Amino acid sequence: MSGEQDWNKKSVRILSRKEGNTKCADCGEPDPQWASYTLGVFVCVTCCGIHRNLPEISKVKSLTMAKWEEDQIQFLDSHGNNAAKAKYEAHVPVYYYRPTYADCHVLREQWIRAKYERQQFMKKEGSDGLPGGVKEGILFKRGRDNGQYLARKFVLTEMDGTLKYFIKPDPEKMKHSNGLQITYVKDNRARNVFVYHNDGQEIVSWFNAIRAAQFHYMKVAFPTANDKEILSRLPQNFLKEGYMEKTGPKPTDTFKKRWFTLDHRRLMYFKDPLDAFAKGEVFLGSIENGYQVTTELVPNSYSNVWNYGISISTPERTYLFTCESEHEWESWLSVFKKVISIPMTVREYAVEAQFKHRS
Ligand SMILES: [Zn+2]
Known part of the structure; x- marks a missing residue:
């Protein structure tokens, strides 16, 4: 290895220890070993795999194994995870679920696509409720008795109190990469509904729409509570x-x-x-x-x-x-x-x- 390459690699390593860069820009996993030199962010190996599928937007390299050019290092230096967060996550709605490294692939991929590909959070959009107050569409729902998935129309309104709580996509259990479990309590009994959509973006959009509706519902029910308190009352993962x-x-x-x-x-x-x-x-x-x-x-x-x-x-x-x-x-x-x-x-x-x- 030439002296210059040695020096460049050292510079990249120093940059990766700067505040904000020590955790993956997209999922928060500590000690990311990859970086996108077109977005200027440090990411973990899993998120790096998702970035690779967006070659027009993100070009990624290993911090330790790749050859780094001077201008790429400068770009990383002048950007970095904190700057990217300020730009691409400027207006993430308060109810929006930000996935972590413990979450399933569809949530992580759609978060990354929403941020960089669709640039969904760079401008402020409307209120903090369900956009338009209503969401409807077709989802494949598992039959209660025969276990077959059939297309069903779902309608969610901002005032819908039926979906009392809700958990996140569960592809592992459902054996479908875009599977989603909806659980609510009615008459003190839990009811599970299993749905999927072939498009990952659609299923994550439903997931966040339900969160938006719940958020709005709680805001009406608890008018004096602040956003943070309401968020803590939104459904959490099963223990x-x-x-x-x-x-x-x-x-x-x-x-x-x-x-x-x-x-x-x-x-x-x-x-x-x-x-x-x-x-x-x-x-x-x-x-x-x-x-x-x-x-x-x-x-x-x-x-x-x-x-x-x-x-x-x-x-x-x-x-x-x-x-x-x-x-x-x-x-x-x-x-x-x-x-x-x-x-x-x-x-x-x-x-x-x-x-x-x-x-
Ligand atoms: Zn990550």
């Missing part, structure tokens, strides 16, 4: 999902494998991860209110049972769950313990009362 086995209330009941989803204090279990309705729901209160989580030895008398047991005691009954591996067991234990260690809010007392009324 954890996965398989466990569960036994019924009687000692003779057998263990059955179920898909569990923990949303705040609502532990739901399904026969299949794509079921519309839960087979059952358990409310997880707090320690002060008589809820307990303990590790449990699972008696050998059961056959074909997973070995790692967890029991959850509520004021009404004790539930016994088993996990397949020690790793899963530790992970469920830690989320359950965390949930019950937090005191309940007034709203959660109301939800608990609904659960007690139901059983």
Whole structure:
């Protein structure tokens, strides 16, 4: 390697340690090893892969393996992640979901395309609600009974209180790269709706439209709350999902494998991860209110049972769950313990009362 190249590589490395450049410009992953010398940003390997699909807009190179020219280094120096953020993210709507490195591909790709290709956030657009107050379109919806996806028209209005909450695209579970799970609670029961669209931009647009509608709805419902408080009330990711086995209330009941989803204090279990309705729901209160989580030895008398047991005691009954591996067991234990260690809010007392009324 020539001395000049050596020097250039060193300069690139110094630039990559400047404030703002130490995290990926698009997803925030620490220590990005790639840079776009046409946009002047430092990005992680995954976002770099997405940039490669936009060759007209972004040209990327490895910080360590590529050959860097003097003018490219100067461009990186005079731009950088903070400057790019100020330019390309100047007017991101407050409700808009900014993906992180933990998020799925479709969310990340559409965020990058929205920023640099469509330059969607460079000028301010209208209010902070759902643009136009309404969104409608065709999505493929999974049939409740036969599991087939059929085209259905969906209409979302700004005043729609039905979509009480909502989670992000879940391609892994649905086995469709543009899959989206919509979950809402009606009559104190969770309902899952699974949809997809062949166009990733469309599915992400629905995702953000629902967030916009929720944001608007909450602003009306809580007129004194500031934007930050409202954002914190928008749906978050599920705390954890996965398989466990569960036994019924009687000692003779057998263990059955179920898909569990923990949303705040609502532990739901399904026969299949794509079921519309839960087979059952358990409310997880707090320690002060008589809820307990303990590790449990699972008696050998059961056959074909997973070995790692967890029991959850509520004021009404004790539930016994088993996990397949020690790793899963530790992970469920830690989320359950965390949930019950937090005191309940007034709203959660109301939800608990609904659960007690139901059983
Ligand atoms: Zn990234």
